[in-house]
Amino acid sequence: MTPNDKEAWRSQAEVSVIVLAVLCMAAPVAFIVPALPRTEPTVPSEPTQGPQRLVKNGVVVEFSLLHPGDTSGPPRPLMEGDEAEVRLRMTDASSGLPLRGLSPSAWMDLGHLLSDKADVQQECKDRVGVYLKGLVGIRPLIDLNSYYLLVLNKDPSISVIDPVVGMTGKTSLYTTVVLERPGADWVKSLDQKRLYVSMPRAGAVAVVDANVFRVEARVQAGEEPTRVALQPDGHYLWVGNDASEPARSGVTVIDTQTLKPAATIATGRGHHEIVFSSDDRYAFVSNRDEGTISVISIARLEKVKDLKAGPLPISLAYSPLSRVLYVADGKEGTVTAFDGARLEEVARLSARPGLGPMRFSQDGRWGLIVNPAEHVVYVVDAAENQFVHGIPVSGQPYQVSFTRAFAYVRLLDSERVEMINLSTLGRGKQPTVQGFAAGQSAPKLAGDLSLADSITQASTEAAVFVASPSDNTTSFYMEGMNAAMGSFGNYGHNARAVQVVDRSLSEVEPGVYSARLRLPVAGRYDVALLLDAPRVLHCFQVEAKANPALKKALGALEIEYLDAPARLVVGQKPLLRFRLRDASTHQPATGLEEVKVLTYAAPGRQRAEVAARELGEGVYEVEPSLPRAGSYYLYVAVPELKLKYGDLPYRTLWVGGMSQNQTKREEEARGPRAN
Structure with a gap:
């Protein structure tokens, strides 16, 4: 050649x-x-x-x-x-x-x-x-260079976005994980192979395989499972149960090896925040309505003590550097420090009422506590157990996330994200604050917001993704830039929180x-x-x-959607056909007695499930329910082969308003209009 x-x-x-x-x-x-x-x-x-x-x-x-x-x-x-x-x-x-x-x-x-x-x-x-x-x-x-951006939606789904494809200007939606009920909080396993998602309305935790982005298990997790936290060694997943009955309000502890509950521990009334000592000795669980913090021995899975730090313990944070537990009280405006080994109070710091979430920097040195009522972010130096700064911000701060160099503060009443340079913190220093816009409107316009973080670090150390709940977009920002470098749409879903699953070589x-x-x-x-x-x-x-054993166990199918237009009009009753084949032999999958089709309109409304009928040669037909204009998602499940919704590729359908011919026919039926 x-x-x-x-x-x-x-x-x-x-x-x-x-x-x-x-x-x-x-x-x-x-x-x-x-x-x-x-x-x-x-x-x-x-x-x-x-x-x-x-x-x-x-x-x-x-x-x-x-x-x-x-x-x-x-x-x-x-x-x-x-x-x-x-x-x-x-x-x-x-x-x-x-x-x-x-x-x-x-x-x-x-x-x-x-x-x-x-x-x-x-x-x-x-x-x-x-x-x-x-x-x-x-x-x-x-x-092997990739990472995936995961967006927790208001409806029962997780959008999986491939940023590499998205940066080229093409479609970036990789797949969608369908949940049983909407997720409230989530956490990754240490090896990033699993994602644990709490579903309060289902009373369960969904375990998502982050290799193939499918729900691999459903674990019963008590009443109203909300906050989830993974202890440092990854052995137990802790789930806060926000039950109304005191006897059921506490935590459910799930063994991550067996995916079975290991213990249910009643701790007290109210919402529960959960943090751990760095040596996996204790779990600390707040009981907001009780005004206490329960100390649980991880080795024995028993409550050993209740700590008192004010009438409304709103947030907890543990510094691995000082090995001290910090408790922020929203009513009194105090931050109480407890020795993580002796479980005794060592300091009580006074701020202003209205305190909210508290987080520590990655090195455990700086603890940041937001106060939405005062438009202030307080900074605790873990080396001194003292406040060193009260930093004013341009709106109501309600979340804090970190990279190695910056603290990112999300504002409730503004689209802006404030950045605090961690190298400028310390006694006698003047903190440097800058910011950028993420989206075009304030998060509070989206209504109910998620407990989970709306800001997450990207696969590189000096970049973040920021979800904008009111715009349904996720912005990508690199440190040192004046503005976000781009954004990803969410395809009809309402974004609430973001995570990154990293697949790259390290x-x-x-x-x-x-x-x-x-x-x-x-x-x-x-x-x-x-x-x-x-x-x-x-x-x-x-x-x-x-x-061969894997093929037999999976009963794997592949699906091909046939002859239905991707765009429809209101009132049209399409017959959707699809072909199912055996994934290993590629032969038609005939004789399936239970093939179901789920449709729902974005963002999770008008859910309907119907059975498909077989036409022959592995082709199945269904008339989906598409009553109104909008974007619809269509999923196929085969329960007899243990294929759930989301295991097979889904299809999107767009239902628009009346066509021009329909409009013309209706006008002719009404007769001429008066001049």
């Missing part, structure tokens, strides 16, 4: 990629098979499971994909569904010293090898170029970069590695074998 031929092939490939992206956006097929153009038939070769070594531009790269813990001895074969660990060890070719502080990028996708080695790496380069463009529908099966030891993943399907994978400085671009190859 001549250089001109190769250049012509690359141009043709780019055109093909764009055409494929358009087809993926337009077609109703709800599954994507990654494919890229080839110039000649591929000749597969046997990939190696053990470490693979590359020397290029002065860098030695040792790549491996193994079961976690298989660092010595013969590696176990990898199969689809297995959890695996990618490890990239990078050293200097001359000195052998580890290369620290690099930012490698990597992608995994199904592929084959070309017999010509030069063409293999040229194809690898072309693939990486496509991935970096962020085209819709042309994404790798596994993106340096786990000097020169070793690692990430864990789950192999989604069997096949041969190309693993593309990109390093900017020094420049390295190379594709490794690994294989995952088929797992």
Whole structure:
């Protein structure tokens, strides 16, 4: 192949990629098979499971994909569904010293090898170029640089947004997690593989698999489960029960290994905030209407003491630096400090009534307490157990979040977010405050707000995402900028809180970069590695074998939506058809007796469930209930195969007003209008 031929092939490939992206956006097929153009038939070769070594531009790269813990001895074969660990060890070719502080990028996708080695790496380069463009529908099966933005909605759902795709100006909604009831609070597991979401109206906690973004379990969690908190070692999930009856008001403790309740402990009346000592010795639970803080032994799961810190304990915070518990009282306007080991009061600080949430910076040094009534943020120095600042802000502060360098203060009555530079805090210093707008209107205009944070740190240390509940958007802000760099829509849902699930490679030891993943399907994978400085671009190859037991257990189906327009008009009664196939054999899934369809209008109204009827050859038909104009979400479940709503890809439908023909017919029926 001549250089001109190769250049012509690359141009043709780019055109093909764009055409494929358009087809993926337009077609109703709800599954994507990654494919890229080839110039000649591929000749597969046997990939190696053990470490693979590359020397290029002065860098030695040792790549491996193994079961976690298989660092010595013969590696176990990898199969689809297995959890695996990618490890990239990078050293200097001359000195052998580890290369620290690099930012490698990597992608995994199904592929084959070309017999010509030069063409293999040229194809690898072309693939990486496509991935970096962020085209819709042309994404790798596994993106090892990615993170996902999760938005907790007012309706029973979680929007999962791919910011990488969204930054290109294309659609950024990756998927939607359907919940049984609306979520109140949520927390990630330490390894970010799970998300625990409290659902007060369901009396349960939803456990979301953050690898595939599906609800994997439902755990009974007592009456009115609201606040959720994960203790430092991750062993127990603590759920605050805001029950009206004193005997049922307290906490439910859930074992995160078995996903079963380990204890139910009554603590007192009122809403409960929960924090922990850094050594996992005690859990501290506030009882707002009781005016107490219950101390629970984590080892025995028993209440050992009640602390008194004022008539209205509004918030708790624990500093791992000073090992002191701080309790803010909203009525008296005091902050009481208790020694975390002796459980005795060591200081009582006086502010003004109206105190609200309190948080500590990531290093445990600075505690910030908001006072919406006074438009002030108070700062406690944990090293001294003293107030060092009362910082005025431009509105009513109601939430505080942190990056390493800044405290972000959300205002209730303004779209602005105030930023406090942590390096300017301390006795004798003048705090520096700046800010930016997140959205166009104040959060309080959205009505009821979530307990969960509306600000979260991005995958990098110096950036945040901010949810705007009244605008239903999420802004992205990088520190040092004068304004937010962009925003993401929420596709008809009402945003309440945000979280980030990070999937990117991280340096786990000097020169070793690692990430864990789950192999989604069997096949041969190309693993593309990109390093900017020094420049390295190379594709490794690994294989995952088929797992018959997994296929049998999943009863997996794939769905294809047929011949229904995405846009309808009010009064139109569409017959929606879809085809179900076995995911492993691709044969029609016939004879299913229980296929259900759920529709609801954004943001969660007009929920309706109907049964689908089989037409033959795996095609099923349903007449969904779409009574009013608006955006609708449609989900399919197959209970007999244990496929719940959200396990299969969903479909969106838009119902508009009357068409021009309908309007004309109605005008003709009414007769001529009087002049």
